[in-house]
Amino acid sequence: MKKRFILFILMLFAICDASATHIVGGQLFITQTQDPRYNYNMGLTMYFDALNGNPGAEDPFVTIYVFRKRDNVLIGSLEAPKIERKSVNYANPLCGISTLQTWQITYSAAVRLLPTDFDDAQGYYMVWDRCCRNGTITNIQAPGDAGSLFYLEFPPLFKNNANFKNSSPVFPEIQGDYACVNSPFLFNFGGTDADGDSLVYSLITPMQGFADKSNPSAPARGSSNYPRLTWIDGISVSNMIPGPDPLKVNKSTGMLSVTAGSVGLYVFAVQVEEYRNGVKIGMLTRDFQLKVVDCPKMDPPKLLFKPKGKNTYYTENEIITIKKGDPECFEVMVTDPTVNQVVAVDGHAVNNSKDYFTLLPAQFTTRVPNDTLKFQVCLEECFVTYDNRPIKIQLIAQDGSCPFPLTDTLNIYIRRESSGNNAPTVTTSLASDYVHVTAGVPVTFDVYGKDPDKDNLALSGRGQDFNMNDLGMDFKPASGQASVQQKFTWIPPCNAKKGDTLAVDFKVEDMRCEGNPMPVSKPVYFIVDESPNRAPSVKTSLPVQEITYQIGSSQGITFDVLASDPDTNMIVLTAAGRGFDMKDAGMIFEAKTGVKSVTSPYAWNPECSVLNGQPEQTFMVDFVTQDKSCAAATDTTTVKVTIKDNGTTPFPEFPNVITPNGDGKNDCLVFEELPADNCDDYFKDITVFNRWGKQVYYSKVRPNNWCPDKISGGYYYFLIQYTKRSYKGGLTVLK
Template sequence: MKNRLILSFVLLLCILQARATHIVGGQLFITENKNSAYNYKIGLTMYFDALNGNPGAEDDVVYIYVFRKRDNASVGYVSAPKIERKNVTYTNPQCGISLTETIMITYASDVLLESSVFNDPGGYYMVWDRCCRNAAITNIKSPGTAGSLFYLEFPPIVKNSTSFSNSSPVFPAIQGDYACVNSPFFFNFGGTDADGDSLAYRLMTPLQGYSTQDRPSVQAIGSSSYPTLTWIDGITNANIIPGPQPLTVDAKTGMLSVTPGNLGLYVFAVQVDEFRNGVKIGTLTRDFQLKVVDCPKMSPPKILFKPKGSSTFYNSNQIITVKDGDPNCFEVMVTDPTINDLIKIQGHAINQTNDYFSLFPVEYATTVANDTMRVQVCLDECFITYDNRPIRIELIAQDQSCPIPLMDTLVIYIRRESSGNNAPVVTTSLQTDYVHVVAGTAVSFTVFGKDSDTDSLSLSGAGENFTLSSKSMIFKTVSGKTSVQSGFSWVPPCNALEGDTIKVDFTAEDLRCAGSGLKTSKTIYFIVDQSPNHPPAITTSLVQADVSYILGASGGITFQVKAIDPDTNTILLSASGRGFQLNALGITFENKTGTGQLISDFTWFPDCAIMNGDTSHSFTVDFVARDKSCTASLDTISVTISLSDLEAKSEIDLPNVITPNGDGKNDCLILDELPTGSCNDQFKDVTIFNRWGKQIYYSRDKTKNWCPNDISGGYYYYVIKYTKSTYKGGLTVLK
């Protein structure tokens, strides 16, 4: 059902009423659907007895009911259709003939769980309630009328207003194996968690629910304590399957183990609790049944090894030494007392990445009692013990016994001399292995790896009891053939303590035989010394720190600022205005970073807009030279710039006669010599009138002189206006 979880309950009176006899077990599940409109999948995995079950009891749809855990209030139900049906496999398929046949049926539906509904801090639970179980179950009372209830708790999807994602554990398909009376049996009931949550397992009494033989499929109800099955006399959770070793479960792995003492069909349940950061967030129950039968007596194979020159068989306290020039192969024997049994041989190295050995043959079929096969174990070129530590190999002989194979294991310790493969060497560009460093000062060098056999090799670095990245050390692992190199760099942090010695190991590993351990390391010792830091100094090219400037003066204000640091630390040269931004006033100054010496130019062309109506104004600029050492030393110099306005004149000086005769003398009225004016009384325009008051000249540009070449001589008047002042006068033009 792809829909919201149905929030209204409907009496499901028309559900199939056939008794689901021979329900073997199963569990519920809830899985997050990432990036989907239907954010969760809810379903049921159910195991059904295909030999004795009622085919009519196999539902096409199951109804899973959801309740709020705090008060058992109903939240809704999910209608989950059948999406998969398949036979359960066996560890050894030929062992399952006519004894058991189990079908795994999966029901599931995608649903939308809304955060406005599923936000209760106490969480929720879901149940599936159905009758009935196998009538042949040995360890409970009235098994044929006992119902099955599967249970699963899950957390809210929102916690503290934050989305909380979770999926229930995932379990591999249960195998349909049976156990043999008085024989050890192991059964993996463990799962994995997609969210990385930890899982804990414990045996429990299976839940029965409220379904009955007369009402095999009922509408589930919420409860804090569902009914459980009733054990027969003498059975408890401590001996659900009684015997020399009653049924137990590993609390961490979920591995079941039992040595049953009696024939029968035994039902059991395991509670799986889900923890995140030490807090329980979910739980579910898993039911199943285990059949215990009387099996033919089977004996395991036996694997033996007699070292060359020895009259006795090998035991694990010995170390076999293979010298250079010795044969690469040796022989082990495998015997089996059973006729017509298939024996398979496998082996692997325990304390080495690769096996570097082979077996031949790897299987054989016995034809007589105690038949014997001789197996060749051949060591490859890379099966070498470089550090004198023996390699541990494990050889396993396994037969085809039912219900699970029987096996024998032989562990052999082998020390094999080198075949001439030489270890690589490590060198550095340093003069010594001891490097004196100071906090804040960079250190760098090159590390080299070389292999005299021209093998491929890798070069890596590692701190002693720390990672390089944790101390901001930079060294890239490299690989190559014959020779490789990589650069190391580090700026010791300010918290590096004087007198500390920090060790870094650089390792070159031979890659001819992966995992062989043939490597060489060189240790570099970094000794932290006291930092001899000197503070930077800052100067300017000014004669004095105070600058006076009259607005309108040519050239503007320019000078240089210099920062000097005798150390190798990085220094920063910067400037800032007191109460103003430099660029807002049109000041140009570039902040600079570098080492040794930094120079930057200060440039400013102030204008009247800066004065804001005042006749004078002062601006102070602070220049700072700061080093980036651990002590963060600095030097500061301040420059105060005083701006003043031009003093306005009370009168102007113009000639009263001009003679425009072309002789170059007194030909024009010189206007560009008029006063510039101040910020508050600036030049506006000049107007010239004839004697009758007619305007004959007008200009707003005082740089343009008046040269009356095209007018007649006579007496003329002028009016010169400033922002606040007006000057009037007369002059005679003689021609």
């Protein structure tokens, strides 16, 4: 791979070309790390024949090759050093045999992968190709000459313009156990996925690759169809390990099962496909070998229980009742046909989180055929059943048979009466256990739990045949000592139908015995009634719902809008213009929500733009209130607003003589009666000139009067300009 995204292990090793047989199986892996610099680990877990393999074939490092899946182009390679070697253990170390010994060898390196360098939509694959396999394999041709290719596909690391995170599955360490001829054998090949992806397992013919005896460590080649091993006659994928029940794999769990028909060393491979959201994103192969041997015949132990007062042994369809005052211990027997066999007995309560019983003694060694141990099952104080519910004790006897222990299971159902712990009580603040409710109307009450022994209590609620949260019921679990209290609240949803009855069980549990609480419950029944509803109303503070407004008036339009509801429901007050946007027109009104009543002011100071060039425009505004009850109702009132432009009025008659002498008579040229502005014609300015044309007064602001007390007498003329017309006049100033 390119040096910018792969950290090569810069160690010089002499590549060993030993062609001796040694490979038992294994698989590749690629996993994400939290290290910001080296974001992936890539490597190989390989199983090596510790007895028949040539030590010279144990490589100090492996070379893993990465190809682009679309066209099998080599992207790069990684040299991963050996980081660990250890023996593969047996499930029962005492069952080891001298002809089976395997090493687990791990090769791994931390690398830096740039996601954008791996963005091909069809993804990529890793391979390790090496010769040769274990030479003693039974079910393939020329096993000592057969190579081994491990294969892993991974998705693009960058797609849909984002990094795509993924790690290959992780598998538990393989046990080096063997199978016995004609005996059922289970072998867990299942893994887990850090990304939560689904894994699907299937059996395949193992891959052979291109390496051979003459070139055991040749560089890997890209391929869409790698060579496979050649089975001996009569063997195929359907019976890789032949026998009464040939090798199978559970496609969901990866559990292998087989009942082999003859001794031998059998190679097999499992393909593990990785799915995310139903789409396949990766795949790998796992190779391994299973040794089948001829084992001595072993018989399982047997558990026997004869209830007190009966002459027959217990069968699992019985319930044993233990009353107050009865002995706390009873006797169970276990027998095993094999001599010098260690037999251990264990047990647990299936439907209790704690056992509350003991077994004495729990282990013995057989001295004669069908030797028998009698042991005691002793119940503790908290081993108590409630509501006629029996507790299931599961006893398991296990011997030391090889390769796996043989077992026997005995389930005993026991109903034991309470011995001194008083039951708690649960009550509510309701007058009755039957509550009539209306959709949309809140319901609230308190639930109480009490215990006469002052034990710790846990209070909870559960709907009968429905989930309380789904219907919006709020009742949180609570706990306390001696007493506990919690509030129940509910607003029945609008889809609650008249006549429906919903039951909620409120349960208080005495927690004296952890894992085996004493429960007491009380049901409350909610009966849904019809939802009556009266409509809300909306009005304004206007005497009539019509307004005529002339642009240019000193004040804008203002009034209040009031909404109310006789049922005290939650109501919403809104407004909308018919065929126009109120906000775009400059109208100010805020929608409001409240209970029973709400008020919101309306304001508008219209400008000429709303006339759109017309002398008059009419605006209809609908004010709407709606209650939020389940039987929602509305009311609307409409205000009609007519906006007009000022008409055009003529200029007034102006005097031709003024006498600014301060006597309060005819002192000023009066402009108070100038025509009012309208949207098309409005005041621009006024200028006064003397008889020589010199400007003596100018204003862009509409003046009240011109009182020339500081100029000399004489003849003057004035010019008044509007946007579409003007007026020119003259006057004499006498002083």
